[in-house]
Amino acid sequence: MGHTVKGLAILGSTGSIGTQTLDIVRTFPDRFRVVGLAARKSFDVLESQVREFRPKLVSYEGGHAHTAALRDLGCRACSLDDMVLDPDVQMAVTATVGDVALGPTITALKAGKDVALANKESIVMAGEYLTKLARKHNATLLPLDSEPNAIWQCMRGEDRKIDRLIITASGGAMRHASLEELATVTPERALKHPTWKMGPKITIDSATLMNKAFEVIEARWLFDVPWERIEVVIHPQSIIHSMVEFEDGSVKAQLSPPDMRLPIQYALFYPKRVRNTKLQRFDPVKTGALTFERMQPERYPCFELAMEYGRRGGTWPAVLCGADEAAVSAFLGGRLGFLGMAPVIMKALEAHKSVADPTPEQSLQAAKWASERVTSLVA
Secondary structure: OOOOOEEEEEEOOOOHHHHHHHHHHHHOOOOEEEEEEEEOOOHHHHHHHHHHHOOOEEEEOOOHHHHHHHHHOOOEEOOHHHHHHOOOOOEEEEOOOOHHHHHHHHHHHHOOOEEEEOOHHHHHHHHHHHHHHHHHOOOOEEEOOHHHHHHHHHHOOOOOOEEEEEEEEOOOOOOOOOHHHHOOOOHHHHOOOOOOOOOHHHHHHHHHOHHHHHHHHHHHHHOOOOHHHEEEEEOOOOOEEEEEEEOOOOEEEEEOOOOOHHHHHHHHHOOOOOOOOOOOOOOHHHHOOOOOEOOOHHHOHHHHHHHHHHHHOOOHHHHHHHHHHHHHHHHHOOOOOHHHHHHHHHHHHHHOOOOOOOOHHHHHHHHHHHHHHHHHHHO
16 A cells, blocks of 8 residues: 655754654655755754755755755755745654744644644743644644653543643753752763753753753643643653543553654654554563652752743743753853753843733744843853
8 A cells, every 4th residue: 555755844853853753764764755954053964864865955054165065965955934835845843952943833834734843942932822823724733742742642532621731750860969969060960861862952951850841831732731730740760751630530641661763753653653663662571660759849940930930921931941042051061050040040031021922023032032131141
């Protein structure tokens, strides 16, 4: 039986999610066609991807000489918006870091195209706007992140009578560090995540649990569940990716070894499930005990901060994204201590005057303002 081939535009193709998306394409070459690849940096990686997948479109931010070299390989340079609008693209995969994905996500949804969303900032900054836009244009937002993806899988085939979403968190690289140790933690140590292999920004966000707050905000908009029905628990093994409790008290969980290729594959093939022998299977005996701990708020000030301002809406969540991106960058660059991130994010939030019901442009402006504010505070 012949399969339809799905055309993909992969924004952020050289990062952790982008490269793992291409792993799935490699495994199923007859099911997907890479129409466009976009990256901000890592030119050598992008060049090798272009040589392997021969996309017709490419976008690279690193200068004219590099773009010319990619054109010599037979691709056309274009903007992210033009890439997702190309008639051969059926699905846009947004795997970039930061707010750069918001514009092309909106463009794709307005064109009625599905968006496989790994970029949390887009949904944090403009969740209500994006979910309404998707409904209006009959497009689907498919969460690639393991936790929202797990919730989505658990809700499939159920009516929406949800009592609780339980989102799991590994606790990050600093889970066992004392509060004294946190004051002197280096970027190298904070980047050693115990269960996942991810990019630097998201790994630091996992250590501060900012990432988890973003997932709560994401779940609020993607699944239309009120704030007070979303809980976070620490689950060190990262085997249960999230749970959904229904009206009758039944709880469904999605379990699998920590490998982002599984949620990526689920989104790319949705609504079908497809066998992939390259993915590790869950072995309950080998895995052993699955444990849960209450989250200790005093260890994760970024989480508490993000939840407070995420609930407020307006341009607060955009400020949160911009401020966090600049704070993480300062920490990774050795200009700010690990425990210095929450206070500078807080200062940016305190200095901001929120706009109610912002346009995407106003959200992007607020994020840019916050990023510049934190950068100057650190300097």
